[in-house]
Amino acid sequence: DAMVIQNPRYQVTQFGKPVTLSCSQTLNHNVMYWYQQKSSQAPKLLFHYYDKDFNNEADTPDNFQSRRPNTSFCFLDIRSPGLGDAAMYLCATSRDRGKDTEAFFGQGTRLTVV
Amino acid sequence: AQSVTQLGSHVSVSEGALVLLRCNYSSSVPPYLFWYVQYPNQGLQLLLKYTSAATLVKGINGFEAEFKKSETSFHLTKPSAHMSDAAEYFCAVSEPGNQFYFGTGTSLTVIP
Numbered sequence A: 001d002a003m004v005i006q007n008p009r010y011q012v013t014q015f016g017k018p019v020t021l022s023c024s025q026t027l028n029h030n031v032m033y034w035y036q037q038k039s040s041q042a043p044k045l046l047f048h049y050y051d052k053d054f055n056n057e058a059d060t061p062d063n064f065q066s067r068r069p070n071t072s073f074c075f076l077d078i079r080s081p082g083l084g085d086a087a088m089y090l091c092a093t094s095r096d097r098g099k100d101t102e103a104f105f106g107q108g109t110r111l112t113v114v
Numbered sequence B: 001a002q003s004v005t006q007l008g009s010h011v012s013v014s015e016g017a018l019v020l021l022r023c024n025y026s027s028s029v030p031p032y033l034f035w036y037v038q039y040p041n042q043g044l045q046l047l048l049k050y051t052s053a054a055t056l057v058k059g060i061n062g063f064e065a066e067f068k069k070s071e072t073s074f075h076l077t078k079p080s081a082h083m084s085d086a087a088e089y090f091c092a093v094s095e096p097g098n099q100f101y102f103g104t105g106t107s108l109t110v111i112p
Helices: none
Strands: A004-007 A010-013 A019-025 A031-037 A044-050 A053-056 A064-067 A073-078 A087-094 A109-113 B003-005 B010-014 B019-021 B024-026 B032-038 B044-050 B056-058 B064-068 B073-078 B087-094 B106-111
Touching: A004 A087, A010 A019, A019 A031, A019 A087, A019 A109, A031 A073, A044 A064, A073 A087, B003 B087, B010 B019, B019 B106, B024 B073, B032 B064, B032 B073, B044 B056, B044 B064, B044 B073, B073 B087
Parallel strands: A010 A109, B010 B106
Antiparallel strands: A004 A019, A019 A073, A031 A044, A031 A087, A044 A053, A064 A073, A087 A109, B003 B024, B019 B073, B032 B044, B032 B087, B056 B064, B064 B073, B087 B106
């Protein structure tokens, strides 16, 4: 049974048109992460929520926002997608932050910007 | 700040041969280390993790890794490669209170 679910798997959006990616989890984990992964690169952490506490990475562009309305759901909003934002976006969860708890990943959403 | 370095962005092995994927870490405190595998157009799946309980860690699919503090290494091995092992492998580190940071990945090709 899928535990971290990302929708949609593939998303095509127009240059400059706002787009939202969604993630849900059935694990009741405290932490939810969003990573951006470009072709042949490592996943890059954009931000994470520890419960309701939002933690932005210093180099995450302002164009990227996130919402976590409840424990189960987390959204990634890209306000004005550029061609450089085309990537795989990975959502992950963990029971706690750091320590010895692993992250569980969704299947990812591949974003294409046209 | 913690980080991981994966030596070799591409590794090719013959089917049945030993797989060795290298990972070195940099951390000011005892780290928690992980290996993840990613198949094309998929998310990341945990192979194994080191949490200080034992230096030799066994994971899924026949993989194991040994934590060597003196060498600051956490190399991933598998005695005999299978075609289904072809994928991207990422080493990751976390420290208490911090989040995960991934290495740049190693693409494993298995030659029949």
